[in-house]
Amino acid sequence: MHEQEKIFQEESRIKATDLEHRRKINYSLTQSDIAFQKGKNVFSDLESARKRAKNIKWETIEHLNKYLLEFEKKFTERGGKVIWAENPQQALDAVLQICKQKQAKSVVKSKSMVTEEIHLNPFLSRHGIEVVETDLGEYIQQLSGEAPYHMVAPSMHKSREEVARLFHDKLNAPPGLAPEELTLFTRQILRQKYVDADIGITGVNFLLADIGAVAVTENEGNARLCTSFPKTHIAITGIEKILPSVNDLALFWPLLATHGSGQQVTVYNTIFSGARKENETDGPEDMYVILLDNGRTNILADVTARESLFCIRCGACLNVCPVFKNIGGHTYNATYGGPIGSVITPYLSGLKSYKHLSYASSLCGACTQVCPVHINLHELLLYNRNKSVKAHCGSRSEKIGWLLWKKACLNRAMMNITNGRIKNFMIKLLFRKSWGDNRSLPDFAPKTFNELWEATGQ
Ligand code: SF4
Known part of the structure; x- marks a missing residue:
C-alpha cells in the first residue's frame, strides 16, 4: 500500500469515529444545504442553466488554446503582464521575481486554492516576505497553521468557541469573543496590513477571453482591498478558469453563488482589466496574471x-x-x-x-x-x-484477492463448498483488519441458495 x-x-478511521467532528461538520453542511435549497429558486429552470453552463465550458475547454491566447492578447494590450507557468516551481519563481523587483516585504492575499496548490505562503515566508491571508476563514486557518478544510468555507470545521480561543491564544484577543466581535477585531488588524502591503495577491474565479480581464468573486471585500492599496496586483489561476465572454458571467456568477453559498449573487463581484491608467484614480500600478498548468494539460489530453x-x-x-x-x-x-x-x-x-x-x-x-x-x-x-x-497501481495481494473473488463468484460449486459459518469465519479472517473495528462485516446466510432450493422440494 x-x-x-x-x-x-x-486518518479516515479516526475522523469517521470522531462524533464531535461529525456534529460540527453536519451542522455546517446542513446550514449550507438550507441556503442552497432556498438560493437555487433564483433559477426558473436550473436544469437548463446547468446544461447551458456545461456546453459553454465544453466549448471553451475544447478550444482552450484559442481562448487563452485571446485573453493574453487583450490583457497585454492594456499593459497587463501574463506569465505562463508549467509547474508550481515556475509560478513560485515568477512571484518571487516580482517581489524582488518591487523590493516587497509584505503581501496581502485573498482566498485562492491555486496558491494553496503551489504552497505559496511557506515559500514566500522562507524568503523573508510576510504573507497575510485576508479572507476571515483563511485568516483563521493561517493562525492555526492548517490548510483550508473546504474550498469555499476554509474553517467550517471550527466552532465559534474554538475560534475565540485561537484569537485569544495567538492575538491576545479578549477571551470568549462573539463572532461579530471577532470580525471587528480582525478588521482592525487587517486594515493596517492592507495599507502597509507592497503586493496584493488574489485568485481568479473566471478569466474573460473577449475583454482580457479577470473576474473575482468574494463576500468580504477583502480582495478589493488587496488590489486597491498595494501598488502591484498578482492574480494566480489555473488555465481552465477561462470563459469566452464577459457576457457568460450572467450565467456563471449566479450559478457559482447559489451552489457555493446559497446566495443569489455573491456580495462583491469585481472585474480587473489591468493596471491603473493615467486618468484613473484607483487600482495598482502593475498587474500580472500567472496562468498555471500543473497537470491540467494531462487532464486535457484525456x-x-x-x-x-x-x-x-x-x-x-x-x-x-x-x-x-x-x-x-x-x-x-x-x-x-x-x-x-x-x-x-x-x-x-x-x-x-x-x-x-x-x-x-x-x-x-x-x-x-x-x-x-x-x-x-x-x-x-x-x-x-x-x-x-x-496502470498496475494496485498491490499484489489486492490483485490476487480479486482474482480469487472472481473465480469463486463465477463458480457455483465453489460457492457451495462451505456453509455460512465457515464463510463468515473466512471473511473475518481476511477482512477484519481492513474493514475496521467500527463496522460490522456482512453475514452469510447459514444455508446456500442451492440448499434452500432443494429444501423447498423443487
Ligand atoms: S466543485 Fe462545484 S463545479 Fe466543481 S465539480 Fe464540485 S460541484 Fe461541480
Whole structure:
C-alpha cells in the first residue's frame, strides 16, 4: 500500500469515529444545504442553466488554446503582464521575481486554492516576505497553521468557541469573543496590513477571453482591498478558469453563488482589466496574471477526464458527499477534497500516490446530481479506478484477492463448498483488519441458495 493511502486510511478511521467532528461538520453542511435549497429558486429552470453552463465550458475547454491566447492578447494590450507557468516551481519563481523587483516585504492575499496548490505562503515566508491571508476563514486557518478544510468555507470545521480561543491564544484577543466581535477585531488588524502591503495577491474565479480581464468573486471585500492599496496586483489561476465572454458571467456568477453559498449573487463581484491608467484614480500600478498548468494539460489530453476541467470550484459536490461528511476535508491530504478532488488529484499529483481517493466513494451520484456544470463525477471516479488497475497501481495481494473473488463468484460449486459459518469465519479472517473495528462485516446466510432450493422440494 502506498504511504499516502496508509495515511488516508488511518486518518479516515479516526475522523469517521470522531462524533464531535461529525456534529460540527453536519451542522455546517446542513446550514449550507438550507441556503442552497432556498438560493437555487433564483433559477426558473436550473436544469437548463446547468446544461447551458456545461456546453459553454465544453466549448471553451475544447478550444482552450484559442481562448487563452485571446485573453493574453487583450490583457497585454492594456499593459497587463501574463506569465505562463508549467509547474508550481515556475509560478513560485515568477512571484518571487516580482517581489524582488518591487523590493516587497509584505503581501496581502485573498482566498485562492491555486496558491494553496503551489504552497505559496511557506515559500514566500522562507524568503523573508510576510504573507497575510485576508479572507476571515483563511485568516483563521493561517493562525492555526492548517490548510483550508473546504474550498469555499476554509474553517467550517471550527466552532465559534474554538475560534475565540485561537484569537485569544495567538492575538491576545479578549477571551470568549462573539463572532461579530471577532470580525471587528480582525478588521482592525487587517486594515493596517492592507495599507502597509507592497503586493496584493488574489485568485481568479473566471478569466474573460473577449475583454482580457479577470473576474473575482468574494463576500468580504477583502480582495478589493488587496488590489486597491498595494501598488502591484498578482492574480494566480489555473488555465481552465477561462470563459469566452464577459457576457457568460450572467450565467456563471449566479450559478457559482447559489451552489457555493446559497446566495443569489455573491456580495462583491469585481472585474480587473489591468493596471491603473493615467486618468484613473484607483487600482495598482502593475498587474500580472500567472496562468498555471500543473497537470491540467494531462487532464486535457484525456478525452474522458477532460470534463473535470469544467469545474468552477463551488464546493457543492463536497457538501453532499457522504464520504466528505464523515471524514472531513483534511483527510484527503490534497489541495482539493471531496469528489472533484478525488477526480483531479491523481492527475495533478500522481495516479500511484492518489488513486485510493477514487475508491473513497459510495458512487451514490449525489455529486453529479448537484454539480452546476454537470460533471459526471461518479463516473469519473470509476474511470480513475479503471485507469489505476490498467496502470498496475494496485498491490499484489489486492490483485490476487480479486482474482480469487472472481473465480469463486463465477463458480457455483465453489460457492457451495462451505456453509455460512465457515464463510463468515473466512471473511473475518481476511477482512477484519481492513474493514475496521467500527463496522460490522456482512453475514452469510447459514444455508446456500442451492440448499434452500432443494429444501423447498423443487
Ligand atoms: S465539480 Fe461541480 S460541484 Fe464540485 S466543485 Fe466543481 S463545479 Fe462545484
